[in-house]
Structure formats: structure tokens, C-alpha cells
Amino acid sequence: MEEKGKLMDNATDARIEVAGLTKRYLRRGGGKPVVPVNDTSFTVGSAEMVVLLGPSGCGKTTLLRCIAGLERPDEGEISINGQVVFSSRRGIFVPPNRRPISMVFQTYALWPHMTVFDNVAYPLRCRGADRGRIEASVMEALSMVGLAALARQYPGQISGGQQQRVALARAVVPRTGVVLFDEPLSNVDAKVREQLRAEISRMQRALGFSGLYVTHDQVEAMAIADRVALIDDGRIEQIGAPEEIYHHPVSPYVGSFIGSANLWPGRVAACDRERVTVRTSFGDVQVGVPAVLPAGWPQVAPDAPVTVMARPEVIAIGREAPSAVNGFAGVIESKAFLGANVEFTLLVGKERIRAAVPRSDIAASEESAWIGIDPKNLVLLSDGRAAAGQ
Ligand SMILES: Nc1ncnc2c1ncn2[C@@H]1O[C@H](COP(=O)(O)OP(=O)(O)OP(=O)(O)O)[C@@H](O)[C@H]1O
Ligand SMILES: [Mg+2]
Structure with missing residues (x-):
């Protein structure tokens, strides 16, 4: 030593x-x-x-x-x-x-x-x-x-x-x-x-x-x-x-400090070698397990508290429900054209979710849209509330 x-x-x-x-x-x-x-x-x-x-x-x-x-x-x-x-x-x-x-x-x-x-x-x-x-x-x-x-x-x-x-x-x-x-x-x-x-x-x-x-x-x-x-x-x-x-931030703190991040606290509902299902406030989210686990990947067991991180750019937006997993209906709150990206804020359940897409013909005046997220683009982190001592 x-x-x-x-x-x-x-x-x-x-x-x-x-x-x-x-x-x-x-x-x-x-x-x-x-x-x-x-x-x-x-x-x-x-x-x-x-x-x-x-x-x-x-x-x-x-x-x-x-x-x-x-x-x-x-x-x-x-x-x-x-x-x-x-x-x-x-x-x-x-x-x-x-x-x-x-x-x-x-x-x-x-x-x-x-x-x-x-x-x-x-x-x-x-x-x-x-x-x-x-x-x-x-x-x-x-x-x-x-x-x-x-x-x-x-x-x-x-x-x-x-x-x-x-x-x-x-x-x-x-x-x-x-x-x-x-x-x-x-x-x-x-x-x-x-x-x-x-x-x-x-x-x-x-x-x-x-x-x-x-x-x-x-x-x-x-x-x-x-x-x-x-x-x-x-x-x-x-x-x-x-x-x-x-x-690959090691914690919700790092994830939210670098770039913008959607952070969804929840509990593990099920897990196997390829998928972890996390029960969040707005529904079950499927997170893909990478072949090599990054540094921040938490211990996963049924009912363990965890946080799912989604960068705004991994969230797709459409009028129809996506055919694959991780499709959620949301209410459009705002749409902003920022040059390289169009940024949406949607309310999914009680969760305010930010999505950034290269282009979109969905107007801010439309009331609702679906979001879809590929499980492999989600990151699993330890529970932010536990880390913050709350
Ligand atoms: N000479 C000092 N005596 C007592 N406390 C100090 C002294 N210098 C710094 N501190 C305290 O140490 C902590 C860290 O201060 P520091 O200046 O290193 O922060 P920082 O990360 O550089 O912040 P900023 O981004 O605002 O410059 C603060 O709580 C500060 O009040
Ligand atoms: Mg300083």
C-alpha cells in the first residue's frame, strides 16, 4: 500500500x-x-x-x-x-x-x-x-x-x-x-x-x-x-x-454540471444482463446495459434506488407512438429554434423533459407529442437523492 x-x-x-x-x-x-x-x-x-x-x-x-x-x-x-x-x-x-x-x-x-x-x-x-x-x-x-x-x-x-x-x-x-x-x-x-x-x-x-x-x-x-x-x-x-x-458521468451531480441532462430518479423494477427496467414517476424506462460497464454504473438489484440520465439529444419526438420501447406521451410546453437544434420542453406525467432534435415540423401550438428513447442511449447512475443525503 x-x-x-x-x-x-x-x-x-x-x-x-x-x-x-x-x-x-x-x-x-x-x-x-x-x-x-x-x-x-x-x-x-x-x-x-x-x-x-x-x-x-x-x-x-x-x-x-x-x-x-x-x-x-x-x-x-x-x-x-x-x-x-x-x-x-x-x-x-x-x-x-x-x-x-x-x-x-x-x-x-x-x-x-x-x-x-x-x-x-x-x-x-x-x-x-x-x-x-x-x-x-x-x-x-x-x-x-x-x-x-x-x-x-x-x-x-x-x-x-x-x-x-x-x-x-x-x-x-x-x-x-x-x-x-x-x-x-x-x-x-x-x-x-x-x-x-x-x-x-x-x-x-x-x-x-x-x-x-x-x-x-x-x-x-x-x-x-x-x-x-x-x-x-x-x-x-x-x-x-x-x-x-x-x-459516462459517475454521478447525477457530474451529469447535470456538464451539458444539460434529464435526470429521472426511480427504483429498479427488473434487471437482466441486457436491460434494466427502472420505475420512474412517469412510467417504466428501459435502460440498455453496455458490454463494458462504465465507472459510474451502480449496483443493480430489484428495488434499488437509481437515477436514469437522458441527454436532450438522445430523445426523439414524433406525432405517433414509437413502435419500440420507451415511448411516452407528453404535453408540449415550449419549442425553441436554436440554429443547430430545435429544443422542446414536454411535460410527461409530472416530469419536465428537455429534448433537442436537429429539425422538427411539430409546431409549438400543437398540444401533444410522443417521445422515444433508444435504451442503449440512456445512462444508469446512482441515486442522486441518496448521494445528496436527502
Ligand atoms: N482565507 C480564507 N479563510 C477562510 N475561508 C476561506 C479562505 N479562502 C477561501 N475560503 C473558503 O474556502 C472555500 C473555497 O473557496 P475558493 O476560493 O477556493 O472557491 P472557488 O471554487 O475558487 O470559487 P469561485 O468559483 O467563486 O472563485 C469557500 O467556502 C471560501 O469561503
Ligand atoms: Mg476561485
Whole structure:
């Protein structure tokens, strides 16, 4: 057994390794301590981008700050580029300025009295680089973010999106190999956000740095991540490729946080090796059992509480009852044309169900429609109410 909180010595090409990390805060005035990082372990590989995703207050920034050395964790171990920078057991704490990382903040954090050039040059000057190298590296980094022409401006003379580009250039210029991002795009407008997101991915591919990227925006997470770590209350609920998390969430929490999901709690009415019948509030739903069970697939026994997840795009809509299983009559509540999809909301029994179809000639004014779902497109999860302690 691996000793808790100790890193494995045979770790391969991981650039960031976190093992058994815990950080507690005592609230002013007493009460139970807050535990924003709760026995967390994960790695970020070479040239990999891992996104920490979760709701406000779940502990994303605290975890990032522990890795940067801006917070001192209570337990566990952190290693960057193979060097242990924190170990509670061995009493190691390397200060932030001696950790081989760069950071990009939500608020840009540029020096207002320094030009764009000097801001980007700052980490190289701190490391004692010579003038020739500074000039070449800074102009290369500024060209990469399309700002070479603005090198002599001050931060107050350029836009917010341009300021964040400067912060990006400053983060990559010392070639630390590891860049931490804390919601870097949340202060810029939607269009600039998309451009910068693509630029970060492009720079990452070109320079090959490893990134740990905090956001609460699931679209941003899916677009930029090699792997997404979904955080809930200080713990990693699931970590995996965006496709894996989307199609095989391990819990109703993950399913509802990533993309939109219809979640139907119920009880197992019958099960065999190919099908599970779940009794939901609006009828019996047949769920196909995959040949290889994904991570979140719950123990199935008659009467066990479970949740069925249906992504809106797996639900078909028609005027006739589908001939196969899983056909339910519904009342149309709304229809919205969203370009790529037409989204319907239907009331089936008391359950409000969302369906997204490529096109449909069923009008919003029509009262009712049938929904149909192929059992193999449904996902069985543990019972969300039990998990939430209700
Ligand atoms: N210095 C501190 N002292 C006490 N509690 C703190 C401190 N810093 C953070 N917390 C608490 O820790 C929890 C996690 O905070 P954190 O900033 O890590 O959340 P977050 O996931 O980054 O949220 P957001 O998306 O809003 O930025 C919160 O409950 C917060 O109030
Ligand atoms: Mg935060």
C-alpha cells in the first residue's frame, strides 16, 4: 500500500503531482472548519491541460493557490517537474518565487507603471537573464499573442483583452513548463473569450507547457481541456476526457454540471444482463446495459434506488407512438429554434423533459407529442437523492 499523502517515486512524465492534499480554514468567530481541498490526489502530464471545474466556493482557487505556494496546505504532498515543493510529512515548503511555475489571474495583475515590454520581461529579469535573451524572448512571446506593435504602451493604454494577452505572454516567457490559470477569461466579453481560449490552446501546443486551468464555465472547460476534473466541495468527483465525462458521468451531480441532462430518479423494477427496467414517476424506462460497464454504473438489484440520465439529444419526438420501447406521451410546453437544434420542453406525467432534435415540423401550438428513447442511449447512475443525503 502506498503511504497516504506520499507521492509515488515511479511517477512517469507528470509535471504536477498532488497526493492526499488537504487544506482547512477556520472561520472567524468559530464554527466548523471549511475544507476547500479535501484529500485530493491527481496529476497533470507533460503538455497536458487539466481543467478544474466546479461551482463557486467548491475550492478551485484554493487548490491552485496551494500548488503555486500562495497557501500552505495542512496535509499531503505536491511535486512540480519532479521536485517536491510541499510535503507535510517531510516538512518541505518551497516558497512561490522558487517554484517552477507561472500564473495567469482573472484580474490580469499587470504592473501599471511598466510598459507592456517590461511587464513581459519581468520574470526573465527576476531570473537574471541577459539583455539580448530578454529582448528576443519578450518580442517572440508578444508576437505569439499578436501584440508586438504595442510593446511600448502602458497597460492603461490597451484594452482588457489585450491586457490579458500581455499576462499570457508574461506567463509563457520564462518557459517554466507549468502554467496555472485562475479564471483567465471571465473578465473579457464573449467574442474575445473565444479568441483567447483558442490562443491559449494554440500556445500550449506550440510551447508544450502543462496547464492547470480553473473555471466554472463548463463550455470553456470542455473546449480547452485534455482532461476535466469536476470538483464538488473540496473533492474531485470525477476526472477524465471531456467526452468520457459527458457520456459516462459517475454521478447525477457530474451529469447535470456538464451539458444539460434529464435526470429521472426511480427504483429498479427488473434487471437482466441486457436491460434494466427502472420505475420512474412517469412510467417504466428501459435502460440498455453496455458490454463494458462504465465507472459510474451502480449496483443493480430489484428495488434499488437509481437515477436514469437522458441527454436532450438522445430523445426523439414524433406525432405517433414509437413502435419500440420507451415511448411516452407528453404535453408540449415550449419549442425553441436554436440554429443547430430545435429544443422542446414536454411535460410527461409530472416530469419536465428537455429534448433537442436537429429539425422538427411539430409546431409549438400543437398540444401533444410522443417521445422515444433508444435504451442503449440512456445512462444508469446512482441515486442522486441518496448521494445528496436527502
Ligand atoms: N482565507 C480564507 N479563510 C477562510 N475561508 C476561506 C479562505 N479562502 C477561501 N475560503 C473558503 O474556502 C472555500 C473555497 O473557496 P475558493 O476560493 O477556493 O472557491 P472557488 O471554487 O475558487 O470559487 P469561485 O468559483 O467563486 O472563485 C469557500 O467556502 C471560501 O469561503
Ligand atoms: Mg476561485
